[in-house]
Amino acid sequence: RRIDALANRSFTDPLLRGRYPEDLIEDTAAVTDWAFVQDGDLARIHQPLDLLGVNYYATTAVGLWDGTTARQQHDGHKDVGGSPWPGSPQVEFLEQPGPHTAMGWNIDPDGLEELLLDLHRRFPDQPLVITENGAAFDDRVSVRPDGTLAVHDPERVDYLRRHLLAAHRALTAGVDLRGYFVWSLMDNFEWGYGYAKRFGIVHVDYETQRRTPKDSALWFRDLARTGTIPPPTHG
Incomplete structure (x- = not known):
């Protein structure tokens, strides 16, 4: 409940309900009096959303956390000397079972379906769009006989396919889901990791700036053209 309030409801409640969650205000009373929320703020925040x-x-x-063992903190954040979860010292972040991406994040498409269904239950009239979904993997680059590059990323193809199937299950269950965007089009600078992690479906050679569509891009192209989720691997 505490982490859901900090990570999710602190955004959705003011946007869609016009207020901050009462339990969040109580949980964080020791670190803030919420004076930063000024008169008129919530009226400006609480506006109709197309998506x-x-x-x-x-x-x-x-x-x-029982307080007797080392507190686990597998929350995906680097240790910067403070907690991104104020008011939650009694919560520990448990290690997630695999498989994992190159970021160390677990792969669980069912979580996407659960999230979409939960948002639909809370806000049944609000259209949704998946604005980011993707994964970093160690792509395999090879040279074809004609000298062109091929970039093989079967793990990413599988990741995207399974998450799109999860999104489709939510759609058929009544979620007003209007769209899906992959993160990201091209390998990019990740603010916490520089150029070390590749999320793109298009490979970027950082030395030459050469762009090469990965197998996942070819797979996603077929999806966009046909409206049908293709098989796991590109032919």
Whole structure:
């Protein structure tokens, strides 16, 4: 409940309900009096939304820390000397079972379906769009006989396929889901990791700036053209 309030409801409630969650205000009373919320702020925040964007990559499991063992903190954040979860010292972030991406994030498409269904239950009249979903992997680059590059990323193809199937299950269950965007089009600079992690479906040679569509891009192209989820591997 505490982490859901900090990570999710602190955004959705003011946007869609016009208020901050009462439990969040109580949980964080020791670190803030909420004076930063000024008169008129919530009225400006609470506006009709054409679409609510949903970013999803992995799940997070939490539990109550018993205080007698080392506190687990597998929350995906680097240790910067403070907690991104104020008011939650009794919560520990449990290690997620695999498989994992190159970021160390677990792969769980069911979590996307659960998130979409939960948002639909809370806000049944709000259209949704998946604005970010993707994964970093160690892609395999090879040279074809004609000298062109091929970039093989079967793990990413599988990741995208399974998450799109999860999104489709939510859609058929009644979720008003209007669209899906892969993160990202091209390998890019990740703010916490520089150029070390590749999320793109298009490979970028950082020395030459040469762009090469990966197998996942070819797979996603077929999806966009046909409206049908292709088989796991590109032919």
